[in-house]
Amino acid sequence: MNAPALPKASDYKSELKPVWCPGCGDYHVLLSLTKAFAALKLRPEEIAVVSGIGCSSRIPAYTNCYGFHGVHGRALPLGTGLKVARPELTVLVTGGDGDGFSIGGNHFLHACRRNIDITYVVMDNRVYGMTKGQPSPTTEPDWDSALSPGGTGVRPFHPLVIALASGANFVARTFSGDIKGTTDTIVQAINHPGFSFVEILSPCVTFRPDQRGWKSVVHPAPVEPTDDAARAARRIMTDDGFNVGVLYRGSREPYMVERAKETGEPAQFDGMFEI
């Protein structure tokens, strides 16, 4: 007699077909996300996938979990609010580098500080793909394109270091083409208490065809993850940008959602604010 069926990645996919360009790294990320959900044996109704705006932010629609395709840059506030209201849900916030680090940059800092138990997955392709190829906060300063002749000359944003400095409790970098590595990392990120940040290098093959070469330059981080944020930051600041793996596992207590809920009805706050 056969054993009961185990969850499969395909159990978490919706009927909608992705509209990303063929070759886009986000297809791999969708596969990794759904494989991670299967590995964790979560039911779709136990998961919420929240996003902002951009190519990668379409990902909630391609899963059959709860989803919220929010406004530009505001995915983290949405995810934060959802987790506070429904702490039993596994909340993933997803999006791209422009949505997360430019339009939503301020929210990124404070989500790290707040350390709510959510996982933030950023598909970083160093370009605004949906609007046809403008440089993003993580674009190299000398990236020459029709929309940025000669490059922007602006120092790129360093999300992993900013996350560490701001208090994220788990920091990792993966490459979308490494489906197994990305799946394992997402599983670890979800299981780790507090705010987990996973930067996925996810090539935009249409506006950054040079990124097809990432496959041959990514490599496993040569060191074990550390619980020392300063050491992790130094490593990340001095690596070549293509180290993949879990880079930091912190031990900060997550924001106490349960305690916040115990405060009760709004009327109960009146006494707390008496002068």
Next chain:
Amino acid sequence: MTNAPGPQITDLGELLAYAHAIEVDAMERYQLLADQMETHNNRELAKLFRELAGHEEKHAAKILEQAGESGLPVIEESAFHWLGTESPEAADLDAAHYRMTPWHALQMALGAEQRAFAFFDHLVNTVSEPEVKKWAEEFRDEEAEHVELVERLLKLHPEPAEGWDLDDDPPYLQD
């Protein structure tokens, strides 16, 4: 990149479960590629990928038949150990392009069949249980036939000239 330790297969049921997973993964990957090509209006490639998916579906069904009434043992997706980072016959999604030609698709298929051949060849050379080895040899020989078939098909579809992917107004999301 993740380096997998490779499979440790000790009984026939497990081997059939691996072989079935390989074919199902290959089928799903070709279906995904066919969907991509339909979305981007590359109908010739959509049809080709659907045909390839159909072949893999038949192979998966044949393995189920071979498993007989007892069926296949249930193995968690995350418990499969491949030689690389994923199931060997899953076509390389990275290589897709909305203007790709049959030559590109067949190159993808060739790579997939060659990886599947290498996987079963590895088993033939590493498993000790005689029945498992015998079946692994059969699967390896089938994959060798598939490699030959794709190589023959490639002779009918020459490599396109340089510039096949040039597009003055590249698309973005297809709504």
